[in-house]
Every structure is written in structure tokens, then in C-alpha cells.
Amino acid sequence: MILCSINCRKNIQDEADDYVWDDEIELEELSNALTASFVTFERDSTWAELGDEFNAMDSILIQNGKIGDAAPPPPAPPVPPEVYTIPQMRKGLEALKMVVKIYDGKNHAGVNIPGFGGLKLDKSQSNLNICYVETKVVDITVYGIGYSIHYLFNKVKRGIEIKNLASVAASAQLQNNKTSVSYSLQSFGITGNELAKFFKPEVNSNFDVEGFALIQSKIDGIHNVITDTLLSARTKFTPEILDFLVPDNL
Numbered sequence: 146m147i148l149c150s151i152n153c154r155k156n157i158q159d160e161a162d163d164y165v166w167d168d169e170i171e172l173e174e175l176s177n178a179l180t181a182s183f184v185t186f187e188r189d190s191t192w193a194e195l196g197d198e199f200n201a202m203d204s205i206l207i208q209n210g211k212i213g214d215a216a217p218p219p220p221a222p223p224v225p226p227e228v229y230t231i232p233q234m235r236k237g238l239e240a241l242k243m244v245v246k247i248y249d250g251k252n253h254a255g256v257n258i259p260g261f262g263g264l265k266l267d268k269s270q271s272n273l274n275i276c277y278v279e280t281k282v283v284d285i286t287v288y289g290i291g292y293s294i295h296y297l298f299n300k301v302k303r304g305i306e307i308k309n310l311a312s313v314a315a316s317a318q319l320q321n322n323k324t325s326v327s328y329s330l331q332s333f334g335i336t337g338n339e340l341a342k343f344f345k346p347e348v349n350s351n352f353d354v355e356g357f358a359l360i361q362s363k364i365d366g367i368h369n370v371i372t373d374t375l376l377s378a379r380t381k382f383t384p385e386i387l388d389f390l391v392p393d394n395l
Contacts, residue, residue, distance in 0.1 A: 172273050172298070174308040176245045232288050235382035238279040241291070241371065244394050248272040259389050260295030260329035261349050271298045274389075277368070278333070281384065282392045288384040290334035292344070292367050294360060296352065299325035314357035326352040330363055333387060337380040340370050 232238060248256060254268040266272055278291030301307060302316045302323040316324035330347040332340065343366020350356055370376045 172247050172249075172271055172307065174306075175273060175310070176247060176275075177308070180243060180245060231283055232281045232384040235279065235290060235384070238281050238289060238384060239395075241277060241279050242395065244276040244278060244390060246274040246276075246389075246394070248274075258295070258297060260293060260331055261297060261327075264297075264349065269299070272296065273298070276387075276390070278387060278390070279371075280387065280390070280395060282395065285392060287387045287390040287392060287395065289387050289390075290382050290384055291371070292330070292332045292335075292364075294364070295329040295331070297327040297329075297349075299327070301326070311357060314352060314354050317351070318353040318355075321353075328352045328356060328360065330360065332367060334383050334385045335367070335370065335380060336383070337370075339376045339380050340367065343367055343370060 246259070248258070248266055248271070250266055250268040250270045253266055253272075256266050258264050258266050258272050259274050273296040274293060275295075276291060276293040278289045278293075280287050280289035280291075282288075300323065301313060302320055305312055305316050305324065307313065313324060313326060317326055327349050328347065329349060330344075332344060332346065344363050347359070347363075350359075352360075370380055
């Protein structure tokens with residue numbers, strides 16, 4: 146598994162030289178474009194500030210040549226009990242963040258494809274997963290709420306700019322013998338009538354012009370439920386284990 150850093154260039158082409166597949170599909174370009182469009186939230190700076198204090202202290206001690214006589218560094222701040230508490234409500238989760246995962250068939254053939262109901266990745270396929278989640282890590286387990294989009298690229302017509310999903314969808318619509326892509330949509334820890342109005346899960350659906358439009362509509366809908374104060378108040382948020390994520394992904 147590679148997070149947003151896969152080398153997707155490879156000299157593989159079919160006999161007709163009409164489409165690309167496997168890790169030749171430029172998923173990194175698409176990943177970078179999606180990441181750039183997402184608002185980055187600042188993290189807590191407490192530990193960074195503490196590290197700056199230690200560095201400043203080291204500098205002073207070295208200048209004075211009195212390391213042995215120096216006062217010991219201040220103790221680390223105590224860890225509050227809630228850090229180890231499994232979240233039961235949305236309150237206490239970190240701000241919404243975007244997590245991207247990429248799998249290519251060359252290096253990950255046989256893995257279960259996230260969002261595709263146990264379907265395993267073939268060596269000729271590539272998989273892109275984008276998750277928008279509010280999370281809390283307890284020990285090594287990630288809990289949270291949110292939603293995810295999963296793309297399975299079987300092949301893409303040579304010359305199609307992969308970071309332009311609208312072009313990929315149009316190619317799949319008009320030239321499905323050269324471009325073949327599927328998608329899934331999932332939500333986590335969110336239930337209620339407001340969600341049902343805007344969002345319905347999808348599993349292994351065809352990504353074409355209609356699929357592209359449906360994805361945009363459903364993403365707008367669930368994002369509104371998560372971020373709108375009134376809609377959120379009428380929606381139930383119950384953090385669940387996000388077993389497709391590990392703390393290092395966040």
C-alpha cells in the first residue's frame with residue numbers, strides 16, 4: 146500500500162496501443178489534484194512548541210558549556226483521560242480531513258479493494274480511495290465518521306488526462322472498450338432521514354457520465370449534512386471503527 150506517493154509510470158501497453166492499465170495509470174496526478182482542492186486544517190501545535198523549547202534550551206547549554214549543571218527539562222504534559230476513551234458522539238473528534246490511498250496491481254495484486262465488497266485487486270487494475278473523515282485515535286484503532294469514494298481503474302484510453310475525472314467519465318461513456326472504471330460510495334457513522342435524502346451507498350457501479358454526475362450530487366449532499374448546523378442537528382453521528390485506516394494514515 147502506498148499513500149499519495151506511488152510511482153505510476155511504467156512502459157506497458159497493449160497490442161493496439163490504445164489504452165493504459167495497471168500502474169501506468171497516473172493516479173498520483175489525480176490524487177494530487179484532489180488533495181490540492183481540499184482545505185487543510187491546522188493541527189494542535191502543543192508538541193511542536195514544546196520541541197522548540199527543548200531546542201532553545203540545548204542551544205543555551207552548549208554555549209555555556211554547563212550541560213551537567215543544567216536543570217532537567219520540564220516533564221511532558223499529562224495525557225488527559227479522554228485520550229483513551231472510545232468516542233460515543235461526534236463531539237471530541239478531530240476536524241474533517243482528507244485521506245488518500247492508492248493501490249496498484251503490480252505491487253498489491255490480491256488485496257481486498259476497499260469499498261468493493263471483498264473484490265480482490267487484479268494485477269492489471271489500479272485503485273484510488275479518497276476518505277473524508279472526522280477521527281479519533283484510541284491506542285492503535287481509528288474511530289470516526291465520514292464518507293469515502295473508491296475508484297477501480299481497469300483501463301484508461303491512452304492520452305486521457307487522469308486528473309480530469311470528467312474526461313475519464315466521457316471516455317468511459319463513448320469508448321468503453323478503451324476506458325473502463327468502476328466506483329463505490331460509502332458513509333461511516335452517519336444515519337438519519339436527512340442523510341437518506343441526499344446520499345445512497347453505491348458498490349461497484351459503472352463510472353461514466355451519469356456516474357460522474359451522481360457522485361458529485363451525493364458528495365455535495367452528504368457534505369452538507371456534515372457541515373450544516375441545522376442538518377447536523379437532525380442527524381445521528383455515532384463514531385465507528387474505521388478498519389481501513391491506521392493512525393499513520395492521518
